[in-house]
Amino acid sequence: VIRRVAIVGSGLAGLTAARLLGERNVAVSVFEKSRGPGGRMTAKRVPGGSADIGAQYFTARDPAFLQFLTDHAGEASFGVWQGRFGYQNNGGQWESFPDEARYVGIPRMTAITRELSSTIDITAQTRIERLISNGGQWTLRDTDGGSHGPYDAVIVTAPPAQTQELFANSQLQMLAEELNEPVRHVQPCWAAAVYFADPLEQPYEGMRCQDEVLYWVANNSSKPGRDDQGQWWVLHANPEWSHRHQDTSPEQVTADMVKAFQRVTGCSEQPDDVVSHRWLYAKSSAEETPGFRWFDDQCIGLAGDWLSGGRVEGAFESAKGLVDRILPD
Ligand code: FAD
Incomplete structure (x- = not known):
């Protein structure tokens, strides 16, 4: 049974997974290496304001995405450009x-991820470098030597190269090798x-x-x-x-x-x-993307834009697909 899940990364994929798992009564902890949430949906402070230097805008072709944003980030945090x-x-x-x-996002791209993260347990400025398996559960080790866990499952939403490095450090060589191709497309x-x-x-x-x-x-x-x-x-x-x-x-x-x-x-x-x-x-320039990955034997999932079309809406779709796979409604 999956009751406690660790999520690596607080971009849109990580925050979507956290919100949807939370709705299904799973205890979620999110770990983020940067100072705050958002990932590539980011804004840089500039004199007099801020500028969106990552994602420029996003589409919501799937009405479920708009519904999710309205329900979880709130109508005030985004709008049409x-x-x-x-x-x-x-x-x-x-x-x-x-x-x-x-x-x-209004007034900047990060408004959305800020709202999404408001009710989530996030540990920022913490880079996860190793997953340690212990009697069917996972402990996460960060680069400052801190340990977090145990968790029943881990969801990694880092880009392919960072995910591959994490797997290689965690003696998950087979999973690491599966990422050779995605790494080349970044x-x-x-x-x-x-x-x-x-x-x-x-x-x-x-x-x-x-x-x-x-x-x-x-x-x-x-x-x-x-x-x-x-x-x-x-x-x-x-x-x-x-x-x-x-x-x-x-x-x-x-x-x-x-x-x-x-x-x-x-x-x-x-x-x-x-x-x-x-x-x-x-x-990611990859054209055929699987949506998400779930390794049932290890209880490890992968979500992120690079698994689903390389855009903001894809990051949402990927995380939603993974959560539906792990915990069908
Ligand atoms: P990310 O946002 O990258 O989140 C991953 C998070 O994991 C990051 O916060 C990272 O710090 C964290 N992390 C990584 N490794 C670790 C670790 N070991 N431990 C802890 N944390 C870790 N998309 C569009 O739809 N429209 C656009 O116009 C558009 N333009 C773009 C322009 C640029 C310049 C860029 C860079 C991207 C653009 N995108 C655009 C893509 C869009 O930004 C992404 O698809 C989306 O934000 C990805 O979300 P994600 O959650 O999958 O990944």
């Missing part, structure tokens, strides 16, 4: 994306937030570009509830360029990204402020 969205076609011309509800992403005191005039608030450097640029200040003086724009470099510049200095990277921003938007203004962030594990 009423922007204009365009992409550059192969000829370099701009075209509009089809209309679709694109959701964001792509890095250089992100920058750039500030213009004088607002720019652009035809779109969100732009998917065809550029040797940039993949995406967006006017973060156009999202609901941001209330910025001036405009913060968020720039994401494409995976190939990010990979090649993984070890380039942030100063050089942001200089190249700003030049590309001017090329893409045709604006010649220099930003008044720049902040950068390097994502080593940004997204």
Whole structure:
């Protein structure tokens, strides 16, 4: 019987699993290596506000996802980003994306995960490095030597490389090897937030570009509830360029990204402020994903976006699928 579960990671997958297990009367403990919850649905503090430097927006094609967010995070924590969205076609011309509800956290992306985590037992700044099996139960060891447990089952929601390392340290070699392929599909992403005191005039608030450097640029200040003086724009470099510049200095990277921003938007203004962030594990390019993994013999589950389409909504679907598998209603 599964009564106590440990969850590694407090991104959307970990928090979804925690909430859904809680509803089924399972005692849940979540462990997070960073200072707070959110994972890649994050916002960086910038002068005068914050900028979403990870996930830009999310879709909710499955009504169950909207229902979950309404019930567990509350209606006030998210809303539709009423922007204009365009992409550059192969000829370099701009075209509009089809209309679709694109959701964001309000007043920043982390509002959602903050609300979701409010009733959950989370131990932050704690990186789990080893799972120790003891008479059919698990104890978790963190990098400061702390022990947590025992638990009947463990759910790991870390990206594939971090999950693989955890398994390898835990003498779960067979499980670690299953992650060779997913690890290869993970792509890095250089992100920058750039500030213009004088607002720019652009035809779109969100732009998917065809550029040797940039993949995406967006006017973060156009999202609901941001209330910025001036405009913060968020720039994401494409995976190939990010990979090649993984070890380039942030100063050089942001200089190249700003030049590309001017090329893409045709604006010649220099930003008044720049902040950068390097994502080593940004997204998974895997196309056929199993949704989640459950290893019945070990009572170990895996959930996360990389198992379900590589997006925010996928992280939810993955965690929900896993919980339904472990504890059918
Ligand atoms: P994560 O959010 O990565 O959560 C995993 C958590 O585990 C992290 O908090 C991590 O710190 C923690 N962790 C890892 N190892 C350990 C350990 N050993 N011990 C303790 N804690 C650990 N998605 C969209 O839908 N739309 C977008 O526009 C979009 N844009 C994106 C742009 C960028 C630059 C990036 C990086 C991502 C983007 N995504 C987008 C993807 C989206 O952010 C993810 O799909 C989603 O947030 C993943 O949630 P998750 O819970 O699966 O993983």
